[in-house]
Amino acid sequence: MSKVGDSIRRGLKEAVAYAKGETDESTYGVHVPKRIHVKAIRTNLGMTQDEFAGRFGFSVNTLRHWEQGSRQPEGPTRAYLRVIERAPKAVQKALRAV
Numbered sequence: 768m769s770k771v772g773d774s775i776r777r778g779l780k781e782a783v784a785y786a787k788g789e790t791d792e793s794t795y796g797v798h799v800p801k802r803i804h805v806k807a808i809r810t811n812l813g814m815t816q817d818e819f820a821g822r823f824g825f826s827v828n829t830l831r832h833w834e835q836g837s838r839q840p841e842g843p844t845r846a847y848l849r850v851i852e853r854a855p856k857a858v859q860k861a862l863r864a865v
């Protein structure tokens with residue numbers, strides 16, 4: 768695993784722990800938004816629902832519920848989506864099969 772991949776994995780684990788309330792918030796400067804606009808993230812990446820779901824490990828059905836507003840992603844998933852939004856290539860690289 769590359770240094771970048773290790774860093775991304777470590778960051779995602781920390782984000783999940785933070786979102787679950789398992790860390791001392793005063794030691795982190797992260798912001799996990801209460802609401803996230805999944806469709807905007809997907810369309811900014813130029814992907815169809817099938818492409819986005821397949822590339823990042825979501826079910827298409829769940830993605831559709833998020834985009835239609837009938838459900839919102841929960842804390843750890845919001846953190847993951849934020850990372851996808853800001854560093855999609857790094858996430859894709861980290862998720863590639865070795």
